[in-house]
Amino acid sequence: MSISPLAPDHIAALPPLDGVRLCAVPAGIRYPGRDDLMLASFAEGTTVAGVLTRSATASAPVEWCRHHLRGGLARALIVNSGNANAFTGRTGQTDCSRTGEAVAAALGCAPGHVFIASTGVIGERLPMERLLNAIPALESGLAGDQWQAAARAIMTTDTFPKTATLRTRIGDREVRINGFAKGSGMIEPDMATMLAFLVTDANLPASVLQELLNDGNRDSFNAITVDSDTSTSDTCLLFATGTADHAILDCHRDPALSAFARDLGRLMRDLAIQVVRDGEGASKLIEITVENAENETAARVIAKSIANSPLVKTAMAGEDANWGRIVMAVGKSGEAVDRDRLGIEIGGVPITRNGAVVEGYREEQVSRHLAQQEIRIQVDVGVGTGRSTVWTCDLTHGYISINADYRS
Amino acid sequence: MSISPLAPDHIAALPPLDGVRLCAVPAGIRYPGRDDLMLASFAEGTTVAGVLTRSATASAPVEWCRHHLRGGLARALIVNSGNANAFTGRTGQTDCSRTGEAVAAALGCAPGHVFIASTGVIGERLPMERLLNAIPALESGLAGDQWQAAARAIMTTDTFPKTATLRTRIGDREVRINGFAKGSGMIEPDMATMLAFLVTDANLPASVLQELLNDGNRDSFNAITVDSDTSTSDTCLLFATGTADHAILDCHRDPALSAFARDLGRLMRDLAIQVVRDGEGASKLIEITVENAENETAARVIAKSIANSPLVKTAMAGEDANWGRIVMAVGKSGEAVDRDRLGIEIGGVPITRNGAVVEGYREEQVSRHLAQQEIRIQVDVGVGTGRSTVWTCDLTHGYISINADYRS
Numbered sequence: 001m002s003i004s005p006l007a008p009d010h011i012a013a014l015p016p017l018d019g020v021r022l023c024a025v026p027a028g029i030r031y032p033g034r035d036d037l038m039l040a041s042f043a044e045g046t047t048v049a050g051v052l053t054r055s056a057t058a059s060a061p062v063e064w065c066r067h068h069l070r071g072g073l074a075r076a077l078i079v080n081s082g083n084a085n086a087f088t089g090r091t092g093q094t095d096c097s098r099t100g101e102a103v104a105a106a107l108g109c110a111p112g113h114v115f116i117a118s119t120g121v122i123g124e125r126l127p128m129e130r131l132l133n134a135i136p137a138l139e140s141g142l143a144g145d146q147w148q149a150a151a152r153a154i155m156t157t158d159t160f161p162k163t164a165t166l167r168t169r170i171g172d173r174e175v176r177i178n179g180f181a182k183g184s185g186m187i188e189p190d191m192a193t194m195l196a197f198l199v200t201d202a203n204l205p206a207s208v209l210q211e212l213l214n215d216g217n218r219d220s221f222n223a224i225t226v227d228s229d230t231s232t233s234d235t236c237l238l239f240a241t242g243t244a245d246h247a248i249l250d251c252h253r254d255p256a257l258s259a260f261a262r263d264l265g266r267l268m269r270d271l272a273i274q275v276v277r278d279g280e281g282a283s284k285l286i287e288i289t290v291e292n293a294e295n296e297t298a299a300r301v302i303a304k305s306i307a308n309s310p311l312v313k314t315a316m317a318g319e320d321a322n323w324g325r326i327v328m329a330v331g332k333s334g335e336a337v338d339r340d341r342l343g344i345e346i347g348g349v350p351i352t353r354n355g356a357v358v359e360g361y362r363e364e365q366v367s368r369h370l371a372q373q374e375i376r377i378q379v380d381v382g383v384g385t386g387r388s389t390v391w392t393c394d395l396t397h398g399y400i401s402i403n404a405d406y407r408s
Numbered sequence: 409m410s411i412s413p414l415a416p417d418h419i420a421a422l423p424p425l426d427g428v429r430l431c432a433v434p435a436g437i438r439y440p441g442r443d444d445l446m447l448a449s450f451a452e453g454t455t456v457a458g459v460l461t462r463s464a465t466a467s468a469p470v471e472w473c474r475h476h477l478r479g480g481l482a483r484a485l486i487v488n489s490g491n492a493n494a495f496t497g498r499t500g501q502t503d504c505s506r507t508g509e510a511v512a513a514a515l516g517c518a519p520g521h522v523f524i525a526s527t528g529v530i531g532e533r534l535p536m537e538r539l540l541n542a543i544p545a546l547e548s549g550l551a552g553d554q555w556q557a558a559a560r561a562i563m564t565t566d567t568f569p570k571t572a573t574l575r576t577r578i579g580d581r582e583v584r585i586n587g588f589a590k591g592s593g594m595i596e597p598d599m600a601t602m603l604a605f606l607v608t609d610a611n612l613p614a615s616v617l618q619e620l621l622n623d624g625n626r627d628s629f630n631a632i633t634v635d636s637d638t639s640t641s642d643t644c645l646l647f648a649t650g651t652a653d654h655a656i657l658d659c660h661r662d663p664a665l666s667a668f669a670r671d672l673g674r675l676m677r678d679l680a681i682q683v684v685r686d687g688e689g690a691s692k693l694i695e696i697t698v699e700n701a702e703n704e705t706a707a708r709v710i711a712k713s714i715a716n717s718p719l720v721k722t723a724m725a726g727e728d729a730n731w732g733r734i735v736m737a738v739g740k741s742g743e744a745v746d747r748d749r750l751g752i753e754i755g756g757v758p759i760t761r762n763g764a765v766v767e768g769y770r771e772e773q774v775s776r777h778l779a780q781q782e783i784r785i786q787v788d789v790g791v792g793t794g795r796s797t798v799w800t801c802d803l804t805h806g807y808i809s810i811n812a813d814y815r816s
Contacts, residue, residue: 057739057747087735089748089764122732123765186719186736227718228636229733230740310635310718310803311594311811318812324530325637327495328594331465332638339465340497356497357531395718397808403719404726404804 006277006285006373006393007160014147014165014178018201019043019241023141024153027134029127030082030120035153037131039138040077040197041107046241048074048115049209051217053189053234060085060092061116062235064100068112072206074239075109077197078138079154080131081182082120086232095126102132106139117195117235119156119182151180154195157402158184162274168263171256173246175202177264181236181271185280185403187226188308189234196221196236196271202260203242204249211252212261213238220268223300223390226279227399228308238264276391281398284316286375289389293381298335299388302381305333313395316375321366323351330379341382347375354382411567414685414693414781414801420571422555422586426609427451427649431549432561435542437535438490438528443561445539447546448485448605449515454649456482456523457617459625461597461642468493468500469524470643472508476520480614482647483517485605486546487562488539489590490528494640503534510540514547525603525643527590528564559588562603565810566592570682576671579664581654583610585672589644589679593688593811595634596716597642604629604644604679610668611650612657619660620669621646628676631708631798634687635807636716646672684799689806692724694783697797701789706743707796710789713741721803724783729774731759738787749790755783762790 020042027037050069052062078099085092100111107114118126151161162181167174183194204212213236221236249256277285288306293299306312309329315322323344330337340355347369350358369375428450435445458477460470486507493500508519515522526534559569570589575582589604591597612620621644629644657664685693696714701707714720717737723730731752738745748763755777758766777783 053739055736055739056741056743056745057735057750084732087732087747087750087760087763122735123760124732188740229717229719229736232736232739309637310807311637314808314811317808320812324492324495324532325594327465327530328463328637328640331461331463331640332596333464335464337464339495342465342495352495352531355495395808396812397805399718400722400725400803400805400808403722404728 003159004278004282006282008274008277011161012163012165014163016144017176017178017199017241018243019046020199021142021144022146022150023138023143024146024149025134025137025141027080028130029080035149036082037080037134037138038150038153039103039142040150041142042075042239043241043243046074046239047072047204047206047209048237048239049206049213050235050237051213053231055230055232057087057232059118059233060088060096061118062233064096064116065235068115071112073113074115075113076103076107077115077237078103079117079195081154081156083118083124083126084120084122084233085118085126086122088125091125095128098128099131102135106135115237119154119195119233122232147178147180154182156182156184157280158182158278160278162271164267164270166263166267169259170202170246173244175200175244175246175260177267179267179271181275183275184278185227186229186231187224187275187279188228188230189221189224194231194234194275198238200240201244202240203244203246204240208250208252209238209240212264215261216265216268220265220272224272224276225304225307225390225392226276273391276393279393280402281396282393283396284373284375284394286316286377286392286394287389288377288392290379290381291387292384293386294336294384295386296388299386300390301335302330302333303388303390305329306377307390307392310395316370317394317396319367319370321346321363321370326377326379330381336383337381338383343380345378412686412690414690415568416682416685419569420573422571422573424552425584425586425607425649426651427454428607429550429552430554430558431546431551432554432557433542433545433549435488436538437488443557444490445488445542445546446558446561447511447550448558449550450483450647451649451651454482454647455480455612455614455617456645456647457614457621458643458645459621461639463638463640465495465640467526467641468496468504469526470641472504472524473643476523479520481521482523483521484511484515485523485645486511487525487603489562489564491526491532491534492528492530492641493526493534494530496533499533503536506536507539510543514543523645527562527603527641530640555586555588562590564590565688566590566686568686570679572675572678574671574675577667578610578654581652583608583652583654583668585675587675587679589683591683592686593635594637594639595632595683595687596636596638597629597632606646608648609652610648611652611654612648616658616660617646617648620672623669624673624676628673628680632680632684633712633715633798633800634684681799684801687801688810689804690801691804692781692783692802694724694785694800694802695797696785696800698787698789699795700792701794702744702792703794704796707794708798709743710738710741711796711798713737714785715798715800718803724778725802725804727775727778729754729771729778734785734787738789744791745789746791751788753786
């Protein structure tokens with residue numbers, strides 16, 4: 001499979017982080033000849049927060065994480081690709097327990113401190129023997145410089161690994177955040193993403209981490225959609241090793257955390273947009289901003305209605321300035337809009353204002369913008385002050401080819 | 409454009425109906441060399457009922473119909489294809505008034521008794537001169553045997569005209585219902601369809617007609633989806649000429665109306681499924697039944713979640729028995745489901761029961777069913793007694809080709 005034309009120019013190299021070691025191996029879960037199982041180990045005292053899919057058919061690993069997040073402590077993360085361990089009933093739960101116990105035994109920690117994620121086919125049992133057999137090699141290979149290998153091991157239909165790293169401050173001390181994610185199809189995360197793992201050396205209690213993660217998630221993973229299909233496996237975990245040397249903080253609203261919160265949000269948005277850039281068959285990245293809706297939630301619903309419209313997405317694929325389809329998608333959203341104040345801009349070119357085409361509108365200007373890889377759509381619905389931005393990709397023959405054949 | 413592989417073997421020939429005359433002409437609205445404007449005239453005393461889109465960006469003709477349906481009387485119907493007269497502001501309203509007045513003058517009736525519908529491009533002004541110039545030819549060509557021509561004149565990306573006719577009874581007297589519809593893309597009607605016109609010689613007040621139409625609509629046009637996109641122009645009108653000679657009835661629950669109500673529902677479902685059969689790019693007709701949901705509404709939401717899932721639709725296109733995608737679509741619906749009682753059948757072959765794959769499940773049996781043109785999916789969500797059936801089609805390269813190019 002060729003790399004998405006929307007892939008970033010550079011794949012960020014994730015630097016080592018005190019207290020974190022990783023390893024990836026080919027366990028033969030499903031894909032031959034590539035790493036498909038990764039393990040990360042964390043220093044004692046590492047705290048953890050997570051957001052998980054709200055799907056009513058959530059996978060066994062999602063339920064495992066939901067349960068063990070209550071403890072707020074983590075020592076390991078194990079992730080396989082190729083099999084989601086979803087809709088596998090009691091067997092799936094047992095397989096999670098066995099995995100957790102095996103990793104715990106190898107690392108000398110409690111099973112409840114082992115976090116688990118799986119991505120791939122739904123409804124098939126994990127090949128447990130292969131998975132368990134791979135654990136010794138994983139454990140012995142753990143090293144501080146294996147972030148890239150880990151990011152690659154969790155890919156399914158992804159065409160590039162999604163990584164991001166930054167330095168920020170808590171109070172006057174520098175801390176670091178590393179993150180990696182996967183996702184390409186079945187992407188309209190509902191409270192989380194497909195799989196995203198964030199690690200910081202910050203020293204923060206799990207309750208604070210959780211609030212920061214919820215805030216960051218709202219305008220990153222929860223603001224993207226590839227195909228309107230919400231996964232059974234969406235999982236985003238944030239680990240904090242606590243090795244950074246800053247003051248102890250116990251409230252997420254502490255002013256000393258403002259830079260960290262902002263930068264965590266930036267890093268999450270970076271990863272989320274990389275997921276869209278690798279949307280199945282994508283040839284365009286589309287940013288949709290809705291303004292002046294009744295409130296922020298209404299703006300999000302309208303923006304998602306546009307972002308999920310097959311007719312808008314195919315028009316973008318065809319570089320067709322067919323803005324009537326945006327009018328349609330706004331109208332069907334179910335939210336309050338004032339048709340006679342509706343304003344639409346594409347690529348900064350005003351098309352309609354106050355419910356009518358602007359005088360002197362020239363389609364060529366919009367067509368030039370649509371020929372680019374990155375498209376901006378701005379919609380003013382004229383009823384309030386709510387605002388929201390979402391990101392999506394176009395709908396192309398590539399999506400059909402990938403999904404009419406690939407068993408994901 | 410080639411005819412949909414799902415087209416019915418025979419296109420029903422609509423017989424003349426007392427009091428109804430029709431004509432179609434090429435007015436040059438948008439498509440060259442074909443009829444694109446039709447007029448129907450109705451006997452004095454004809455009553456009318458309608459269901460219209462709930463889109464907040466409804467077209468000018470939809471608003472015109474909504475206003476004049478209050479009077480309950482109709483003498484004419486004029487419909488053009490190629491231009492939706494949607495998002496055309498005050499000008500669009502004026503154009504409706506001018507159309508209504510011109511037809512009223514030609515037929516000698518009140519403008520408020522002229523019903524108007526338009527379908528095609530959104531956001532462009534109707535070419536009024538061409539439309540008005542065509543009215544004399546339309547009026548002079550009116551004849552009782554022009555149903556087929558009328559059904560063809562309202563087509564856009566449709567590959568065949570959708571017609572249906574039946575005889576039924578009110579009390580002991582025979583009455584007839586003729587209907588025709590159009591629609592292929594931008595199809596997830598919300599209280600109505602793209603365009604559907606039903607005519608009966610029954611003698612019923614508008615209030616009774618309206619109740620019958622609402623009932624029939626629920627499990628016909630409101631139960632279909634091609635691409636989850638709700639049109640700005642959805643319009644379904646039911647006209648009753650009153651020429652049949654049965655007892656006067658003033659309540660839609662009168663037992664004498666039970667056969668008529670049932671048969672009206674049948675005819676509407678027939679037309680609605682024809683719209684799906686002509687879904688853009690469709691190669692499979694898919695019937696999805698959800699059982700044992702919390703209530704009927706919840707069953708409908710879950711069935712639509714499956715029917716609108718791009719991943720389910722592409723799996724069907726690829727004849728891939730990837731039932732994990734059905735699990736995913738059930739899970740994301742937001743409705744109550746019991747994952748551990750979930751049962752899925754495709755083509756009558758049980759795949760899962762009580763949340764687990766059935767013993768001895770053989771994928772080949774499902775694959776054989778998926779190779780057919782008509783696919784049945786049955787899902788038991790195990791929480792109540794609600795039941796609903798919806799119809800959709802698969803998502804193919806054809807949909808992308810049609811919509812990345814065609815300006816509809």
